[in-house]
Amino acid sequence: MSTDPRPAPPFDLGSSAFYEEEHEEFRGVAREFVAREVAPHCAGWDAAHLMPRTLWTAAGAAGLLGLAVPEEHEGLGLTDYRFRAVLDEELVRAGALGAALAFHLADDWVLPHLLADATEEQRRRWLPRVLTGELVTSVAWTEPGAGSDLRGVRTRAVREGGDWVLDGQKTFIGNGISGDAALVLARTDGRTDRAGEDSFSLFLVHKEGSPGYTTGRPLEKMGLRASDTAELFFDGVRVPGGDLVGAEGGGLRQIRRLLPQGRLAIAVASAVVARETLEGTLRYTRERTAFGERVADFQHSRFELAELATQVEVTEAYVRRAVAAFNAGALDLAGASKAKYWASERAKEVTDRCLQLHGGYGYILDQPVAQSFLAARLLTLFGGTSEILRETIGRDLV
Structure with missing residues (x-):
């Protein structure tokens, strides 16, 4: 039995338990890009209902597009999905889930087909343009x-x-x-x-x-x-x-074979949305007062936050296990469907309950929690509705 009087450090479910040094180096690049090219412009893009093409070319110049494109086609060959998760985290923290999903469509839904099923001649024509942002798909x-x-x-x-x-x-x-x-x-x-x-x-x-x-x-x-x-x-x-x-x-077979990556992408985005919404709500309830007390000091608030924090941590652990399975080539369609189903439903629930903790401020559109609430509602629909996912999972079980 240990005699060390110091308490053991808590197990870290955050970045250090999942990411390695190379991922944090990549985070620095992503964070600088988001601060320069994304964060100052999000409100304008929402008003215009469109992101400019310069966003894609800037992302290409920063090396943030087509991460899995191999070196022989001028790419970085980063097939470790944790790099994509890092980019998601930085974009969502800036309130730019729309940009994250736009990149997902290109990198997780189209690019896998070009890498797996395109001919060498097609790859030579298309992949360099994908990397520079010249070809948006x-x-x-x-x-x-x-x-x-x-x-x-x-x-x-x-x-x-x-x-x-x-x-x-x-x-x-x-x-x-x-x-x-x-x-x-x-x-x-x-x-x-x-x-x-x-x-x-x-x-x-x-x-x-x-x-x-x-x-x-x-x-x-x-x-x-x-x-x-x-x-x-x-x-x-x-x-x-x-x-x-x-x-x-072969179209249906190709889609079915590569669908796990698309659904994993939504699971990762969902977990990030849930985490960032919870963190924002913790800050708000610690600062906001009602009846002379912090909102966080009311028992109901503490119980809500305790349950939401547990849900977020469980979701992160489950999604990260799915990422590890994907990196090992072991994530099948049922496994990806489970991760997407669980994470997207949790993101929907967490953003809803966090909005409630904001009171009337949560209903104001320029509040981050309102934006997250509206964005999260797509996650249970896009890439296969929760009902379709349950059917996929159920067929695999029986």
Whole structure:
């Protein structure tokens, strides 16, 4: 038995238990970038409902885009997902979850397909431009009549000579207006009955030089207004055969294989939102007084904060375990779905209850807790609703 009279230090669930020195060095780069290029401009971007293209080129110049692009394609080859988590933390702390999700769409939903399924010639054409921010991408899978049910996609691509002719409509497309190219899921089997496993293919469709590729008006969202979301329309768009990503008929399998990274990305963002909202609420309740006492001194407040702190720490530990599994190549779709389901639901609950602790101030839009509340509501919808995730998890169990 130890005779050391000093109390043992508490176990640290924060950065030192999860990140290493190289991640903290990267944090310095990310933090400087956010302070210079993001934090001073967030309010203006919200008002404009759009982030400028200069944000992407600045992020590219800072080395913050396409972290997993290998060195042979001019990238850093940072496949350790903790680097992406660091960037999320710094963006969310600046109130820029919209920017974090915009980067996620490019780096966690499109880029994995380019790295895993694109040809070497395609990688040479596209990856250097992704790294510089010259090529901003979006994911165009969902449609007005087909959200999470991708087999209900009606957009069609018909082979014509060496090209494909694309017709259809997509909706809820993040980076839809600002993006230069969309990773489009289209039916390519030429049939009209219920789609099968081999019915769909993926194409990287470029906006420039593609007559018939048009964007609708920006969709008005509850939150994350700086991140543009729009409908996309394809009317007889000619897509070169060389822009087919992966095998013809392999689109659904490719999406299913790479979906864990996209869902992990949302889980990480959710955990960060929950943590930052809790920290802001702790500061507020310690400073705000009511009836001559700090709000934090009321028993109800302490009980609420105790429960929320426990939820946040459990969520962080669970999400970090998922990150470790991803880094080890062991995160499957069910595991990623569990992490995304748990973390996004907790982010929704934590932001709601933290808003309540702010009282009337929580209802004012320029308060960080109000922005977090509105932003968190997307997290249980984007990348698969909680209902779809429960179905995915349940099928894996039985």
